[in-house]
Amino acid sequence: MRTIKIFDTTLRDGEQAPSCSMHLNEKIEIALALERLRVDVIEAGFAIASKGDFESIQKICEVVKGSTICSLARAVPKDIDAAYESLRNAKNARIHTFLATSPIHMQYKLKMAPEKVLATIGDMVRYAKKYLPDVEFSAEDAMRSEKEFLARALEAAIAAGATTVNVPDTVGYTTPMEMVEMLKYLQNNVRGIENVTVSVHCHNDLGLGVANSLAAISAGAGQIECTINGLGERAGNAAMEEIVMGIHTRKTYYGCETNIDTTQIYRSSRLVYNLLGLPPPINKAIVGANAFAHEAGIHQHGVLANRETYEIMTPQSIGLLNNEMVFGKHSGRHAVEKRLTELGYALSKEEVDELFDRFKQLADKKKTINDHDLEALANRTVVDAPAAFKLDRFTVSCGNYVTSSAVVRLNHEEKLLEEVAIGDGPIDAAYNAIDKMIPAPAHILEDYSIFSVTEGNDALGEVIVKIKCGDKNVIGRGLSTDIIEASIMAYVNGLNRLL
Ligand SMILES: CC(=O)SCCNC(=O)CCNC(=O)[C@H](O)C(C)(C)COP(=O)(O)OP(=O)(O)OC[C@H]1O[C@@H](n2cnc3c(N)ncnc32)[C@H](O)[C@@H]1OP(=O)(O)O
Numbered sequence: 115m116r117t118i119k120i121f122d123t124t125l126r127d128g129e130q131a132p133s134c135s136m137h138l139n140e141k142i143e144i145a146l147a148l149e150r151l152r153v154d155v156i157e158a159g160f161a162i163a164s165k166g167d168f169e170s171i172q173k174i175c176e177v178v179k180g181s182t183i184c185s186l187a188r189a190v191p192k193d194i195d196a197a198y199e200s201l202r203n204a205k206n207a208r209i210h211t212f213l214a215t216s217p218i219h220m221q222y223k224l225k226m227a228p229e230k231v232l233a234t235i236g237d238m239v240r241y242a243k244k245y246l247p248d249v250e251f252s253a254e255d256a257m258r259s260e261k262e263f264l265a266r267a268l269e270a271a272i273a274a275g276a277t278t279v280n281v282p283d284t285v286g287y288t289t290p291m292e293m294v295e296m297l298k299y300l301q302n303n304v305r306g307i308e309n310v311t312v313s314v315h316c317h318n319d320l321g322l323g324v325a326n327s328l329a330a331i332s333a334g335a336g337q338i339e340c341t342i343n344g345l346g347e348r349a350g351n352a353a354m355e356e357i358v359m360g361i362h363t364r365k366t367y368y369g370c371e372t373n374i375d376t377t378q379i380y381r382s383s384r385l386v387y388n389l390l391g392l393p394p395p396i397n398k399a400i401v402g403a404n405a406f407a408h409e410a411g412i413h414q415h416g417v418l419a420n421r422e423t424y425e426i427m428t429p430q431s432i433g434l435l436n437n438e439m440v441f442g443k444h445s446g447r448h449a450v451e452k453r454l455t456e457l458g459y460a461l462s463k464e465e466v467d468e469l470f471d472r473f474k475q476l477a478d479k480k481k482t483i484n485d486h487d488l489e490a491l492a493n494r495t496v497v498d499a500p501a502a503f504k505l506d507r508f509t510v511s512c513g514n515y516v517t518s519s520a521v522v523r524l525n526h527e528e529k530l531l532e533e534v535a536i537g538d539g540p541i542d543a544a545y546n547a548i549d550k551m552i553p554a555p556a557h558i559l560e561d562y563s564i565f566s567v568t569e570g571n572d573a574l575g576e577v578i579v580k581i582k583c584g585d586k587n588v589i590g591r592g593l594s595t596d597i598i599e600a601s602i603m604a605y606v607n608g609l610n611r612l613l
């Protein structure tokens with residue numbers, strides 16, 4: 115049975131999605147989650163794009179040793195130099211260089227004659243090969259390229275030493291049938307293609323990213339490029355969890371498998387949604403809240419008789435646990451730590467200590483604590499910024515006939531600061547008081563969202579704020595059974611990150 119390589123580009127193409135930029139510690143958390151998933155290749159960034167991108171690739175190379183780390187480069191020497199420099203500490207490294215091959219991209223964007231494009235592909239793949247044996251070449255906009263020209267482009271890359279050739283559907287234009295025809299054509303017309311890995315990279319503009327990727331597998335592709343939750347430029351990339359579970363569930367049909375540990379899927383998906391401050395769509399395939407829920411009577415009746423009447427995968431296969439555990443204020447540290455491990459969290463002793471403190475505070479306010487509460491606590495632990503300012507206490511006064519006011523007290527380096535302010539509602543008043551105390555650079559509150567982590571009157575509320583400061587965006591999170599407290603914590607958390 116063939117093993118399909120999973121190439122994850124959440125940290126590169128995923129990050130290209132509008133307002134989905136990530137900070138270093140968030141990228142490292144995602145890279146570690148990808149390693150636990152046993153992703154074959156992690157595209158960690160585009161080294162030349164910025165100092166931050168370069169440094170995060172470097173750092174990921176230091177901490178992740180189980181997957182190949184890849185850095186993207188245009189087909190120009192300075193990009194390839196930067197890609198290689200960023201990868202120096204990797205155990206296994208890949209340079210990924212690309213050049214567009216479609217008539218529209220060559221004429222209007224690159225302003226390069228087709229013959230020059232072919233020569234550049236050969237030159238730049240050879241240039242990258244001087245650095246590393248593992249070099250991938252992508253023919254950007256391949257699916258709108260003339261197939262005879264695309265075949266020559268891939269042949270030039272293979273002759274120069276590329277070990278993977280990628281056929282991207284850059285603008286999400288193709289169809290499954292067309293993808294199959296294109297790969298068959300290339301297999302029959304590109305010299306040396308049988309000696310390299312053929313990859314596809316499908317975008318989702320027409321909602322066909324996953325379908326086109328799975329069609330490519332049927333036509334012999336050996337690597338699929340994808341992202342967690344389908345994050346990515348415009349409508350996104352093909353979603354990893356959908357491709358992997360597609361293969362896993364229909365193994366005999368596709369005649370292949372992947373190296374992915376599917377039980378890490380749910381947790382990795384939640385981590386990415388959480389870090390980006392995005393709520394998971396309830397009907398999202400595989401990881402949405404409704405993916406394994408049955409409400410219709412006929413379905414419930416069928417599932418009671420035999421689960422497989424309406425379920426083609428088990429929740430356990432993606433890491434959802436079936437033995438729901440309930441914790442409370444009498445629970446001990448060992449049981450909480452064990453449950454976190456079962457949920458897929460590998461926390462250090464310090465992280466467990468810090469989480470357990472917050473667990474006890476929560477248990478004082480909330481009768482029962484379930485897996486979703488624990489996940490919310492754990493996700494906050496793994497990505498939190500050092501807190502220069504901490505909420506000590508607050509009072510708010512509000513009503514529909516009075517001006518809202520707030521008194522907020524913060525703890526800063528063992529000193530207590532206190533301010534009072536008015537505003538359009540209690541949260542605005544509290545935020546105005548905080549702004550008087552935290553010396554953050556000029557910023558605007560761009561977005562505020564509130565979610566309920568669990569159900570019931572004592573549910574944990576999670577507030578996510580997006581704060582914009584120049585061209586920098588930060589996300590702040592707050593978690594509490596009191597939504598005003600969660601709102602204040604989120605704003606303070608965001609401003610700490612900004613500092
Ligand atoms: C399909 C994809 O997803 S490709 C990846 C897209 N991702 C990104 O662009 C995010 C990171 N990008 C960046 O930070 C910047 O665009 C940089 C640093 C790469 C380049 O920045 P700038 O030098 O300011 O150039 P700018 O982005 O305006 O234009 C791109 C230039 O690269 C050229 N170019 C584009 N693709 C390639 C390529 N594959 N190989 C060589 N040159 C290329 C363009 O023709 C243009 O050249 P020009 O400046 O001579 O006109």
Ligand SMILES: CC(C)C(=O)C(=O)O
Binds near residue numbers: 127252282315
């Ligand atoms: C760089 C390539 C692989 C890409 O992102 C695309 O074509 O969409």
